Amino acid sequence: MPVFDVGYRPWSGERESAWRRVGVIATTGIRLAWKNQWLRRMLFVAWLPAIYFGIAFFAYERALEEGAGETLGRAIIMRMPEGRLTVDQVFQGGTAERRPVWAFMLMTLFRYPQGLLMVMLVGLIAPPLISRDLRTRSHLLYFSRPLGIAEYVLGKATVVGTYLFLISTLPAVCLYVLGVLLSPSLSVVGDTWDLPLRVCAASVIVVIPTTAIALALSSLTEETRYASFGWFAIWVVGWVAHSSLMIMDAERLGRFAMDIPSRWTFVSLYHTLGDLQSSIFGFQVEARRLQIATAILTGLTFVSLVVVFRRMWVLHRR
Amino acid sequence: MTAVIELQNITKFYGAFCALNDVSCSIPAGVTGLLGPNGAGKSTLIKILLGLVRVSSGRAFVLGCELPEGKTRIRSRVGYMPEDDCYFAGLSGVEAVRYLARLSGIPSREALRRAHEILDFCDAGQERYRDVETYSTGMRQKVKFAAAMVHDPDLLILDEPTAGLDPEERDRMLTRIGALAREAGKSILISTHILPDVQATCDSVAFMAKGRIRMVESLAVLSKPAEPAVHVRLLGASERFQELAVSDGYQVESESSGTLAIRPADERLADRVWQWARDAGVAVKSLVPSRNSLEQVFLECVREGERASL
Numbered sequence: 001m002p003v004f005d006v007g008y009r010p011w012s013g014e015r016e017s018a019w020r021r022v023g024v025i026a027t028t029g030i031r032l033a034w035k036n037q038w039l040r041r042m043l044f045v046a047w048l049p050a051i052y053f054g055i056a057f058f059a060y061e062r063a064l065e066e067g068a069g070e071t072l073g074r075a076i077i078m079r080m081p082e083g084r085l086t087v088d089q090v091f092q093g094g095t096a097e098r099r100p101v102w103a104f105m106l107m108t109l110f111r112y113p114q115g116l117l118m119v120m121l122v123g124l125i126a127p128p129l130i131s132r133d134l135r136t137r138s139h140l141l142y143f144s145r146p147l148g149i150a151e152y153v154l155g156k157a158t159v160v161g162t163y164l165f166l167i168s169t170l171p172a173v174c175l176y177v178l179g180v181l182l183s184p185s186l187s188v189v190g191d192t193w194d195l196p197l198r199v200c201a202a203s204v205i206v207v208i209p210t211t212a213i214a215l216a217l218s219s220l221t222e223e224t225r226y227a228s229f230g231w232f233a234i235w236v237v238g239w240v241a242h243s244s245l246m247i248m249d250a251e252r253l254g255r256f257a258m259d260i261p262s263r264w265t266f267v268s269l270y271h272t273l274g275d276l277q278s279s280i281f282g283f284q285v286e287a288r289r290l291q292i293a294t295a296i297l298t299g300l301t302f303v304s305l306v307v308v309f310r311r312m313w314v315l316h317r318r
Numbered sequence: 319m320t321a322v323i324e325l326q327n328i329t330k331f332y333g334a335f336c337a338l339n340d341v342s343c344s345i346p347a348g349v350t351g352l353l354g355p356n357g358a359g360k361s362t363l364i365k366i367l368l369g370l371v372r373v374s375s376g377r378a379f380v381l382g383c384e385l386p387e388g389k390t391r392i393r394s395r396v397g398y399m400p401e402d403d404c405y406f407a408g409l410s411g412v413e414a415v416r417y418l419a420r421l422s423g424i425p426s427r428e429a430l431r432r433a434h435e436i437l438d439f440c441d442a443g444q445e446r447y448r449d450v451e452t453y454s455t456g457m458r459q460k461v462k463f464a465a466a467m468v469h470d471p472d473l474l475i476l477d478e479p480t481a482g483l484d485p486e487e488r489d490r491m492l493t494r495i496g497a498l499a500r501e502a503g504k505s506i507l508i509s510t511h512i513l514p515d516v517q518a519t520c521d522s523v524a525f526m527a528k529g530r531i532r533m534v535e536s537l538a539v540l541s542k543p544a545e546p547a548v549h550v551r552l553l554g555a556s557e558r559f560q561e562l563a564v565s566d567g568y569q570v571e572s573e574s575s576g577t578l579a580i581r582p583a584d585e586r587l588a589d590r591v592w593q594w595a596r597d598a599g600v601a602v603k604s605l606v607p608s609r610n611s612l613e614q615v616f617l618e619c620v621r622e623g624e625r626a627s628l
Contacts, residue, residue, distance in 0.1 A: 007497060007501060008497060008498055009439075010502060011424070011428075011432055011469070011470035012470070013424065013428055014425075015394065015422070015423030015424065016423045016424075016425055017423075018390070018423075021420070021423070024417070024420040024421055025421070028409075028417055032409070035408065132407050132408075136405050136406065136407050137400075137402045137403065137404035138404050138406050139404075140398075140400045140404045141400070141404055141405075141418060142421065143368075143370060144396075144398035144400070145393055145418065145422050146391075146393040146394045146421075146422065147393075147421055148390075316370055
């Protein structure tokens with residue numbers, strides 16, 4: 001009981017615009033997700049690869065400018081899983097190869113450690129976003145407010161987008177800045193100025209389809225664990241199917257799977273995204289593969305958004 | 319009195335099922351009870367008023383704004399307390415109310431201040447800082463009520479506001495509703511099955527049955543005690559029975575349901591009914607004293623719904 005019971009007090013004031021409500025849903029979602037201890041740990045871990053690559057940038061630039069640190073640089077770059085550049089290419093190309101080498105290292109960061117973290121992070125935060133609202137019937141509270149389905153979905157998508165930005169775009173941009181700062185010469189800026197823009201473009205390519213798919217799964221069930229299962233199943237099944245098909249191809253050709261170009265990237269969401277990211281970072285990807293990857297991601301995004309909006313439309317009216 | 323809700327020939331179909339059938343009515347400002355049996359169409363009507371469901375035909379106006387064009391404006395001016403147990407998982411009571419204030423467009427700092435004010439008004443106490451998922455039914459009802467009025471709406475739509483409350487809490491909730499109407503001049507539409515709640519708070523009552531609004535009447539008229547009477551249902555021809563009653567100075571009226579209403583209902587009437595039945599050679603199937611007219615209208619609505627569902 002309050003000390004002074006003043007009864008009901010009316011409120012009069014200026015109301016905020018409708019689009020601010022998207023921000024309200026997003027910030028509340030971000031805050032709720034932040035309560036998860038695993039998410040906080042994952043965000044911490046997300047910065048460790050950037051540090052590793054920072055050392056690689058430093059070693060590479062020193063080797064290039066001062067002829068020192070090549071051994072360390074070779075040791076690091078040899079451990080990178082991306083096979084598009086050989087270690088010799090990296091160190092013998094001179095400053096003419098600087099841009100592709102930087103792009104190669106940023107893309108490796110994107111595709112491998114951050115790619116894995118992205119799958120885990122979205123699997124942690126996205127499944128409850130809509131499914132929990134369905135379970136607790138809070139959609140009745142949302143839609144009795146001056147709030148549309150588009151604003152609701154956009155608010156939820158912003159939660160996923162923000163965390164993806166924190167684990168992929170931000171470390172990559174910081175890595176670039178760190179690389180520039182650690183370079184003995186500022187000429188590196190002239191050679192690589194476009195890379196931060198490519199990082200942003202590659203982030204958008206990851207964020208839009210993955211967020212749409214994760215929200216679609218979340219909107220299909222009241223049970224968060226089913227949505228989580230669906231999310232991880234998409235990646236794991238795709239990866240296993242791709243690897244199996246590649247091994248079969250390799251056995252047929254009598255070569256190692258890593259040495260032959262993949263015909264099966266379209267069966268795996270991870271590899272489909274990889275094709276587009278490679279292209280964004282300026283690496284040669286077969287035009288047909290690129291078209292297939294674009295079509296698959298566009299189709300998946302469209303279908304996922306239709307599912308989310310359709311589900312919300314039905315609930316809105318229940 | 320100005321109408322806060324105006325419905326003109328509203329019809330709503332869900333597939334082949336007609337949930338609302340040509341509903342026309344005008345609900346005045348003040349506190350109005352929306353009464354009707356299950357399946358009468360109350361929830362559909364509320365969803366239409368909030369712009370959540372589109373009407374199949376007809377026109378609806380809420381606070382002067384036409385639906386569906388004005389639904390965003392209407393939702394800014396209407397507070398809705400759902401019957402369902404709905405809450406925001408992971409938020410405390412005060413955070414949930416603040417969140418809904420923010421979703422209604424109230425700026426951040428104002429929203430927090432407002433949430434506390436409203437929770438004070440609802441006697442939420444220190445429990446407001448606990449996670450909503452740990453709340454009792456009573457506390458959840460308080461938070462839902464606070465959330466419905468946090469943005470200071472002109473019209474409140476309360477769906478079963480006293481469901482699950484103990485008598486003391488129920489009394490407090492009704493007092494709050496009354497205070498909002500009297501002191502703050504809010505218009506309130508209460509959907510409920512509990513007639514004493516309606517009698518305690520409402521100025522007028524709208525009765526719904528089988529997708530139609532049967533009547534909108536002021537409570538003052540409906541609460542008038544019905545003229546004391548006894549309703550008798552007989553097995554067999556009733557002419558002789560009626561003659562005997564009239565000859566003893568009673569008025570007898572045949573009702574549409576096949577019963578006879580006998581007035582005045584003095585203390586000797588019951589004995590006399592048995593005597594007349596014996597003399598007329600008929601059996602008495604039922605003998606019921608007349609009810610308060612609010613209850614009677616409600617029961618008629620319920621029966622109508624039951625008959626329609628057979």
